[in-house]
Amino acid sequence: MFQGYDFSQGTERMHHVSASLIRAYSNRAAELEKEGRTVIRFSAGEPNFNTPSDIKEAAIRAITNNYTHYPSNKGYGPLEEEISRYTEKFTGVHYDPDTEILVTSSAAEALNNAMLTFVGPGDEVIVPMPAFVTYKALTGLCGATLVPLYLEEKSGFQLDPDALEKVITPRTKMLVLNNPCNPTGAVLSYETLAKVCQLAQKYNFLILSDEIYSRMVYGNSKFYSVASFPGMKERAIIVNGFSKTFAMTGWRMGYLCLQADLLPVLLRCHQYSTTCSPAFIQVALAEAMDSPLTRLQVQMMLDQLAKRRNLVMQELDGIPGLSYIPPQGAFYIMVDVRGLGMTGSAFSQKLLEEKYVATVPAVGLDEPSDSYIRFSYAASDEDLREGFRRIREMAQEIRNGK
Structure with missing residues (x-):
């Protein structure tokens, strides 16, 4: 007698993966x-913003010059060299382009490969929450156990190292950090990161650090990479990409x-996911990601995001009933x-x-109280003003009992 499979449900591991x-x-x-x-999104x-001009033009040239075949599955050498220089410039950590950098098809693939490579059934993964939905989903796909570490508004959604230590067990394999954080906008302080790194060494677990928003930091806040702390390069896996900072989603x-000793096993996972990333895009980035015009256009975008952050806070200050913690980084605000x-x-x-204004309830990002919504302020100034006009109107109607 054959088993009556219900193929529409997928495998057991998919029961732990919710739709976003x-x-x-x-x-x-x-x-x-x-x-x-x-709809205002x-x-x-x-x-x-648009992708920097030099990158777009370099990509067209690369296609014209027939960079349309398989590159190395680890990455295009000149791009790896550019990533190495870029990373050292902004984090102070040197990664050998030949042995310590892997180019992926998105930061999402990088997260997927890193977790599938190093996390499995029986392992525990600690995720500070609220958090980007991918971390929880990937933990489920790996067959591992998610250990939530809930962050509190009163601390500015900062991670508490003492609370972290309380949830570490002998099965803890990985801590996932997103710094700056989506959705809270929090940027982890040097002191907090130093204590977290000490715990990683004391209890022997990996830190998967999603640093995709590392260039988007505001006011007096400062970004520090986990890998820049003593003894941490060997137990930190750094994820980054071009979608946000270079407007290349x-x-x-x-x-x-x-x-270097961690890369070969991770490369095997990458080999059977996407094999390699498009050659012409890698060639274009190698040529133009650090050109003077690209640097200028990226900085203009970062400056504009800082202004939009201020605009959003100004708008929220004028709507009774709504409150927020000022975001220190990324381009999200929890309201x-x-x-x-x-x-x-x-x-x-x-x-x-x-x-017709689209936001996200933070409960969908594992905020436990269902008290918050998440706004992205990466929209245009015009959309921000019109969106908040509508929000102000709805808030007034709610207060008036309509």
């Missing part, structure tokens, strides 16, 4: 747009930096809606269906 609420709200926004509604981490280019007598889920739903 970010995508759910983005999909609903698309449906409303098809109905003719003008604050839901996805999509910078509205659709190009799907990322990379991993890690000590507390309890002052309007609503949950984050209800507020986001009402805002999308009635005012």
Whole structure:
């Protein structure tokens, strides 16, 4: 007698992987747009800037020059050299381009490969929460156990090393850090990171550090890479990419930096996921990611994001019932809606269906109280102003009992 498989459910590991609420709200926004509604999108981490000109032109040249065949599955050598220089410039850590850098098809693939390579059934993965949805999903795909470490608003969503130590067990294999953080905008302090690194060495676990927003830091905050701390390069796996800082979300280019003895096993995982990343994009980035015009255009984007952060906080200050913790980095802000007598889920739903403004309830990012929504302020100035006009209008209606 053959077993009656229900193939629509996938494997057991897929039972631990939930659909992304970010995508759910983005999909609903698309449906409303098809109905003719003008939707303001604050839901996805999509910078509205264009890819730097030199990179686009270099990519066209690379295609014309027939860089359309398989490159090395580890990456195009000149690009690895550029990534090495870039990483050392902004983190102070040197990675050998020949043995310690792997080019991937997006930072998402880098995260996927790193977790599948080093985490398996029986392992525990600690994830500070709220957090980007991928970390929880990948932990489930690996068959590992997720250990949430909930962050508190009163601390500015900073990680507490003492609380971290309490959840470490002999099965702890990995701590996932996102610094600066999506969704909270928190940037981990030097003192906090130093203590976290001491715990990693004391209890012998890896730190998977998602540093995709490392260039987006505001005010007096400063970014420090986990790998820059003494004794940490050998137990830190650094994920970064080009989507955010270089406004290249659709190009799907990322990379991993890690000590040489960790790379061969991870490369095997990469070999059977995407094999290699497109040659012409790698050639273009090698040529133009650090050109004077690219540096100028990237800095203009970073400066504009800082202004948009200030604009969003100014707008929120004028809406009674909404409160927030000022974000120190990335381009997200967590907004507390309890002052309007609503949950984050209800507020986001009402805002999308009635005012056509897409946000994400933070409960979808594993914020436990359902008190917050997440805004992305990577949208245009015009969309930010119009979106907050609609939010202000809805908040007034809620206060008036409509």
